[in-house]
Amino acid sequence: MSDHERNGDTTHDARSTGADSANDRRRLDRRSLLRRGGAGAGLAALAACGGSSGNGAGPAVHTRQRVSWMLTSSFPSALDAMFGSAQLLARRLKEMSDGAFVVSVHQPGEYVPPFEVLDALQDGTVQVGHTASYYYKGKVEALAFDTCVPFGLAPRQQQAWLHQGGGRELIAEIYAQFGVLAFPGGNTGVQMGGWFRDPVESVADLKGLRMRIPGFGGDVMQALGVSVQNMPGGEIYTSLETARIDATEWVGPYDDEKLGFYKAVENYYFPGWWEPGPELTFMVDRARFEALPSAFRSMFEVAVREAAAHMQQVYDAQNPAALKRLVDAGVQVRPFTQDLMREARTATEDMLSSKAAADPTYARILEPWRAFRTRSNAWFRGAELAYANFAYPLD
């Protein structure tokens, strides 16, 4: 962990956030004991030093603040398009700051469990997270809009909504209560619908099907008769192979191939209408962010944009080759029927409306989000869709 070693060189300075940093260390030590008992985490706390304090120059002119942050990811390094985008963020911050703004990137479980990133930011275990907002809909259900909802926005629509359509501002209002800033953090593209032992020709075929599908998608599947199963990612393959489940969804060819589902079942459905354009999220401790030098704030804002674009481009370049390998291995790629999707959409829209009726925060996002979706669909169905249908027609 070379970042930590180097962090050990930094010295503290009363002009800086050193006092705060001492508190961080105590908190980190506590968390380390609670979670892992490891040494070294304390060294990764925010550290600020006079970059040239040894040579007698005036400190007001020559001090260069040093920042060392920890980032925890919800995604293991094997999901390299996702994990790699956090690594790219860290590399760029280091490069742009001449090594003064260092972020160490950690896999889930190393310091923080995969779905506790928001908690870890709040209690100061880490300063940055790379995660998906819909993991935290148990806290505030409307956070799902920051990632995706079934039959929601496709990837470019989701990014346009977040960055240019008022989405980020609505999501920021929610995260304010957690002391967290959220930055769009990369899109997988429209996901696949997952792996099924037997073909699914109609909604009737879903009745009683044991499928691993978490979240809102699982709620919709349950409304269609599916027996929804939840289990950690590491147990899915065995469950599929031993027929404890009949189906599972994951991401898309590039990631799914690694988990080997195609060795257990052969029917690979599309599209994943419950995850039509999921955008991950970089989360930052707001107080720490606002205490950064303005140049570092700007570096962070810019570098997360690159990281997000990078992730999409990796998926868009890698999925085609992975799909071809899967097909060559005998996988049957099949579309969900229009009937199935229509029933699923009806169930989804009813659920969206019900949630909004019960929850003003949800309603506050749903209404403008639906208006954006309607306008955006009316544009994308034109030049974009007509070109796609001509250039790469679906048989």
Add this chain to the structure above:
Amino acid sequence: MSDHERNGDTTHDARSTGADSANDRRRLDRRSLLRRGGAGAGLAALAACGGSSGNGAGPAVHTRQRVSWMLTSSFPSALDAMFGSAQLLARRLKEMSDGAFVVSVHQPGEYVPPFEVLDALQDGTVQVGHTASYYYKGKVEALAFDTCVPFGLAPRQQQAWLHQGGGRELIAEIYAQFGVLAFPGGNTGVQMGGWFRDPVESVADLKGLRMRIPGFGGDVMQALGVSVQNMPGGEIYTSLETARIDATEWVGPYDDEKLGFYKAVENYYFPGWWEPGPELTFMVDRARFEALPSAFRSMFEVAVREAAAHMQQVYDAQNPAALKRLVDAGVQVRPFTQDLMREARTATEDMLSSKAAADPTYARILEPWRAFRTRSNAWFRGAELAYANFAYPLD
């Protein structure tokens, strides 16, 4: 021009590229005389100074290089999604460098004509350009692949090809002979097919049609019988209104609305199959870039990624509202027929093959590009297209 005023404060330093900078000034003075006769351009040359030379500190430790560059855009400020992305780049470089890396952003004609950006980089008039590589296919025809070719890659495919599919490396080989580095610089999305006085129901309706359509798209239209007209952007509206032309293409609703074509003719066709995912390009003087401090190189690389993503998101958010306004104003939005597009595609593929047969540089890109397109289409026709067709069906 406050950037220029501030540049006047910088001082030169023999350790730096000051000698080179003096040459730049001479060149700039010459260009200024040739092109505009303006003062001030000389001040914008690369300038490097000891940031703290006045206080006696050791220069090896305390020097902060200052860089002032000029960027010329091919796109006027009225095309604010395009021009604004260059402004965003400049703002971010200034923020991230605490004001040490300054790029002044200039409209076409201010120092450099719109389609002479590559020349202006070569002769040192500017250090950065924001343009489209296909404007320079008169120099090397294969540069068109850096932007788009008819029936080529859709926007996400084009970005995946450039960043993750080997595209940038192939384009870089061409630009190396010009001493220029190229960075993908923003996508408009699939463009519209343009404005037609009368409906175009078949290929027969194209015979003799006087249409303003430049470049490769114009070549294909000519093969289909169109009488291709070329004229500057500023003359199109009048030519359309006075019936000197029957049709024109431009970009998409957000930009086309500003030029008022809908006041002259009412048929607005889609898709613009000759520009299915055009990516603009930021170009940089390679020697200047390589002489930058490594942190500034990284800032530039990261900030162009944000600028590119930003441009796409502005178009994706603004086109829907612009399209609605046009429809409300009586515009008839119509699809090109499948027959017309099939004939155009056949002509295009023949031209691509002919160009490659005559030009090894072209062939060197065409072959892997076609392979990428085939693989990518086989993926995008699945989950992405099936979701789009369900979520926003074309009637």
